[in-house]
Amino acid sequence: MLDMTGVTSFYGSSPVLQNVSLSVPRGAVLSVLGRNGVGKTTLMRTIMGLTDRATGGIGLDGRDIQAEPTHRRAELGIAYVPQGRGIIGRFTIRENILMGSFARPDGKRAIPPLVFELFPYLGENLNRRGGDLSGGQQQQLAIARALAANPSVLLLDEPTEGIQPNIVEQIQNIIVALNREHGLTIVLVEQNVRFVRRASQRFLMLDKGRVAAHGDTALLSDELVHRHMTV
Amino acid sequence: MDILLSQLFTGLSIGSVLLLVALGLAIIYGAMGVINLAHGEFVMLGAYATWLLQSTLGLSLLPCLFLVFLMVAAAGWAVERTVVRFLYRRPLDTILATWGVGIMLQQAVRLAAGADLRYVETPNPLSGSIDLAGVAIPSYRLFVLAFAAALLGVTWFVVQRTEFGMKLRAVTQNREMASCTGIDSARVFSLTFAFGSGLAGLAGALVAPIKSVAPDMGTNFVVDAFMVVVVGGVGSLFGTVASSGLLGGGTAGFAFLLNDTLAKALVFLGVIVLVRFRPQGLFAATGRR
Secondary structure, three states: OEEEEEEEEEEOOEEEEEEEEEEEOOOOEEEEEOOOOOOHHHHHHHHHOOOOEEEEEEEEOOEEOOOOOHHHHHHOOEEEEOOOOOOOOOOEHHHHHHHHHHHOOOOOOOOOHHHHHHOHHHHHOOOOEHHHOOHHHHHHHHHHHHHOOOOOEEEEEOOOOOOOHHHHHHHHHHHHHHHHOOOOEEEEEOOOHHHHHHHOOEEEEEEOOEEEEEEEHHHOOHHHHHHHHOO | OHHHHHHHHHHHHHHHHHHHHHHHHHHHHHHHOOOOOOHHHHHHHHHHHHHHHHHHHOOOHHHHHHHHHHHHHHHHHHHHHHOHHHHOOOHHHHHHHHHHHHHHHHHHHHHHHOOOOEOOOOOHHHOOEEEEOOEEEEHHHHHHHHHHHHHHHHHHHHHHHOHHHHHHHHHHHOHHHHHHOOOOHHHHHHHHHHHHHHHHHHHHHHHOOOOOEOOOOHHHHHHHHHHHHHHHOOOOHHHHHHHHHHHHHHHHHHHHHOOHHHHHHHHHHHHHHHHHHOOOOOOOOOOOO
């Protein structure tokens, strides 16, 4: 579904990500792990085409998208929920969600029923401003916006970071449901190893901008976690 | 009473011209952050386009307006594609670059059309005046006032109620996230610049019958327009309207009490004092971004 081969990605002239290869099969969840600053977010931004420059190949459904600009990648079916959520503060909840639908190639502009089903709060408060929401509500909104694009691949960057504990589990359950019940292919940046083991079939461990380990989640041993994630 | 009414109308009339000229600038500056010093030259191009259409095709002013909008919008689009789009990450350089573009446009028009003043005729049905409570009000001034209000309405509608406007607002607030939702921000900016330029062109067409048309006429307009936008607050359409009215009224009032030159100087002084204490303008867009 989504493949990277030998990708090196730059900010200015410094390569933040070096020679990264990965492959996410259709319908799978790939978790990206590693300490802070090893390039997890850069990996996501590279997939979206938001870094200054990248070399190597990025393929979606067998099609090379390396030369495509960010908005084309969105139209081709990649939706991004960034760290910090990227909510438009002066847009209402409705506008924030509809914004996601601009990536739909069929030109349909509507809030999918799934959004109301998963996030009843958003459905009941469509006219509230995005900037007035709590962190957890903004995270729900960012996921809702991504779903409005009807994507085939969902990129989630630390979706439970900085969110009150009672909502963390709810968001985790939604991510699992999106994958298992709705067939979404997901790339998940996550620090919580328990959730990684529960949600994903595959993992990718980054260290200093390179792939330190990857494979089936069953192979994600405590020893690996200890070596690459403890500070 | 008569004097008050006629002064009020003079103020509104000056304000409506200010609004016309400032509207395009407010959109480009507010939404794109580009300080477009060539804005006055787009006004000038609009005036010359009207003169050209009138003197070659014999068109009256009103049928010209739509054509002028398209012509100047196309010129703006070309400037954005060839110069401005390379400078979004260097806002200060846009000042220099657009200033250069402005000088080139001025000289090009001087070479092509000559340095003489040109005149555009007031359309016949609007050349008289209307009697309003004992005060004679020139019909054309009234028309400009109504047209400025209509353009304001159209601009508000485009920005707040259309899909294009929503894309523009999204790009303005978070360009990266906007492109992640499939918005082609480069295209949105090109069209916005073209729209703002087209508005400037319309302003030029409308002021052509009441001011003389010359290659360097844009210089004064760009100063006025910036004053309106800075006083009103960047990114606030309402602020642009209010400050057009305020500056127009102020100019008219001082001009009545003193004279035109002193009025201009006093309004400038007022603006400087205001900006010293309220640099964000009267109605700056507020709230978390």
